[in-house]
Amino acid sequence: xxxxxxxxxVWKIYxxxxxxxxxxxxxxxxxxxxxxxxxxxxxxxxKSTLMNILGCLDQPxxxxxxLNGMEVGNLKPDQLAGIRNQQIGFVFQNFNxxxxxxxxxxxxxxxxxxxxxxxxxxxxxxxxxxxxxxxGREHHYPTQLSGGQxxxxxxxxxxxxxxxxxxxxxxxxxxxxxxxxxxxKILETLNRDExxxxxxxxxxxxxxxxAAREIVIKDGQVLSDRVTKARPASSTVGV
Amino acid sequence: MRAxxxxxxIVIGVGAVIAMVSIGEGAxxxxxxxxxxxxxxxxxxxxxxxxxxxVRGAQGSGxxxxxxxxxxxxxxxxxxADTAWAKRDVMQIVYGNRNWNGxxxxxxxxYLTIRDWSYTSGGPFTQTDLESAARVALIGQxxxxxxxxxxxxxxxxxxxIKNVPFRVIGVxxxxxxxxxxxxxxxxxxxxxxxxxxxxxxxxxxxxVGAMFGSTEQVEDLPLAAEQIxxxxxxxxxxxxxxxxxxxxxxxxxxxxxxEGASETLTMMLFAVASVSLLVGGIGIMNILLVSVTERTxxxxxxxxxxxxxxxxxxxFLIEAVTLSLVGGALGIVLGIAGTKxxxxxxxxxxxISGNVIGIAFFFSLAVGLFFGLYPASKAxxxxxxxxxxxx
Numbered sequence: 001x002x003x004x005x006x007x008x009x010v011w012k013i014y015x016x017x018x019x020x021x022x023x024x025x026x027x028x029x030x031x032x033x034x035x036x037x038x039x040x041x042x043x044x045x046x047k048s049t050l051m052n053i054l055g056c057l058d059q060p061x062x063x064x065x066x067l068n069g070m071e072v073g074n075l076k077p078d079q080l081a082g083i084r085n086q087q088i089g090f091v092f093q094n095f096n097x098x099x100x101x102x103x104x105x106x107x108x109x110x111x112x113x114x115x116x117x118x119x120x121x122x123x124x125x126x127x128x129x130x131x132x133x134x135x136g137r138e139h140h141y142p143t144q145l146s147g148g149q150x151x152x153x154x155x156x157x158x159x160x161x162x163x164x165x166x167x168x169x170x171x172x173x174x175x176x177x178x179x180x181x182x183x184x185k186i187l188e189t190l191n192r193d194e195x196x197x198x199x200x201x202x203x204x205x206x207x208x209x210x211a212a213r214e215i216v217i218k219d220g221q222v223l224s225d226r227v228t229k230a231r232p233a234s235s236t237v238g239v
Numbered sequence: 240m241r242a243x244x245x246x247x248x249i250v251i252g253v254g255a256v257i258a259m260v261s262i263g264e265g266a267x268x269x270x271x272x273x274x275x276x277x278x279x280x281x282x283x284x285x286x287x288x289x290x291x292x293x294v295r296g297a298q299g300s301g302x303x304x305x306x307x308x309x310x311x312x313x314x315x316x317x318x319x320a321d322t323a324w325a326k327r328d329v330m331q332i333v334y335g336n337r338n339w340n341g342x343x344x345x346x347x348x349x350y351l352t353i354r355d356w357s358y359t360s361g362g363p364f365t366q367t368d369l370e371s372a373a374r375v376a377l378i379g380q381x382x383x384x385x386x387x388x389x390x391x392x393x394x395x396x397x398x399x400i401k402n403v404p405f406r407v408i409g410v411x412x413x414x415x416x417x418x419x420x421x422x423x424x425x426x427x428x429x430x431x432x433x434x435x436x437x438x439x440x441x442x443x444x445x446x447v448g449a450m451f452g453s454t455e456q457v458e459d460l461p462l463a464a465e466q467i468x469x470x471x472x473x474x475x476x477x478x479x480x481x482x483x484x485x486x487x488x489x490x491x492x493x494x495x496x497x498e499g500a501s502e503t504l505t506m507m508l509f510a511v512a513s514v515s516l517l518v519g520g521i522g523i524m525n526i527l528l529v530s531v532t533e534r535t536x537x538x539x540x541x542x543x544x545x546x547x548x549x550x551x552x553x554x555f556l557i558e559a560v561t562l563s564l565v566g567g568a569l570g571i572v573l574g575i576a577g578t579k580x581x582x583x584x585x586x587x588x589x590x591i592s593g594n595v596i597g598i599a600f601f602f603s604l605a606v607g608l609f610f611g612l613y614p615a616s617k618a619x620x621x622x623x624x625x626x627x628x629x630x
Binding site: 052092113 | 537541548623
């Protein structure tokens, strides 16, 4: 069985004015279906660039990136949009909910772009909100929800398409400890019970501790890559 | 509030389009109605000007056209359905102890049919009246109002023109103003022969003030006018280098002059409307560019969850078209209100047609699409990473 994510000698080079920035320098990593990976690294290490490439928001300058066995390096913007819509869910640090739009409508958004009928969108979005414990708050607006609740709406939006990969970029960065724990427990449950592959970027050790594998990036390369929990971790987790 | 101000340009533009077309159509219809009072498919021929010792008289002052010209034209030009002739002078008309200075027209009976006169009471005089130089008269509404008490029946009454008694045999139905603005109802028609011999005291018997011809089809007018010119030049023995001693005008020519005036007005309103629509369109483009900038993050999120370029494009185009269509709808209301007000205050005739509303709707749609295209395309080309990071 081929890996979910396969990066081989990935380079990403930006040009800012006359200065050439090598954000990724020949990075290689393989992630299997069902893993829960934490990516760590100081700012400027290239981890954000890596997340953008893994999330198909960006493409490598050189090297190979296969998602589910499919080479994405040469795809056009609309094809990448299609892959993001079908296979990837994003959770951002600042939630990025659409303002003046209800929780339900926010969660519906990926399904709208998938072309589902309105009743299908509503049913699936309501189910996704249920999975993150937001039953009864479908018609609340982002401003009426706490930070933790907003992030849960964002997770519901990421989940609603049943993606094979969920990318969380510092999902707890803007939350208090209590909410952070709630969010991380939701992610942990999704990984354990539904087998969703989760890649998490974080600075915090206690957040990274939820993951089963820890990859440290430095200067655009993998500095260390170690398994912190034996798979399957499900039986031993008792947080 | 911001959207309202943005739409204002479109509102004014569309309002101006509606008012422009409604007033233009009304004016055109009014002119057509005036032209129609001339009769149908009429050609008018005036004699040339007199010239004595270098002093040139007014149009029609010449004596170059005669009754025999008119009769000959009818005989030689099959296109002409009929010809008529007339001569006029302003004279005092007396009835009882009242008097009125009106235009006395000595006309052939065919004149009455060519010019489409109808009667509120009585009827026209005949060929027999012409041949016998009968003292009978037809009088217009203005003359009736000035000589008779209201409710008094003029038909059968005896009036005197230059002390010659005439019996009124018909009252003409009103026609209103002519295309030139003169009162067409201030007239008295008497047989040409009677006028010539008993009233005007013409020195040159048989000369006419104007000749008239009519054709069956309006398309025949230019050719008929050309043939009249050839026949008259031959009859007057004019050499090739001599200019015409008469002037020919067809109903179509006269209509064109009048329509020219209303077209000028329409063009002016058209200019106002285009400028307003342009300004309105730029306003829409401006507010959309602001909106794209304000919502950069939202666009990034939408792209991240799988929005393709056309989705983003559609979103902003729909916004632009909504703004312009709402503006257009308000403009239609404003335009109709303005048009009604014009009719009410200035008394101008106006016609609001369904076409105009359709055109206005189409214009606002087009403006929205055209000026929304650039901001929408700009939004759809954003880089999702930069858009997500935008503060």
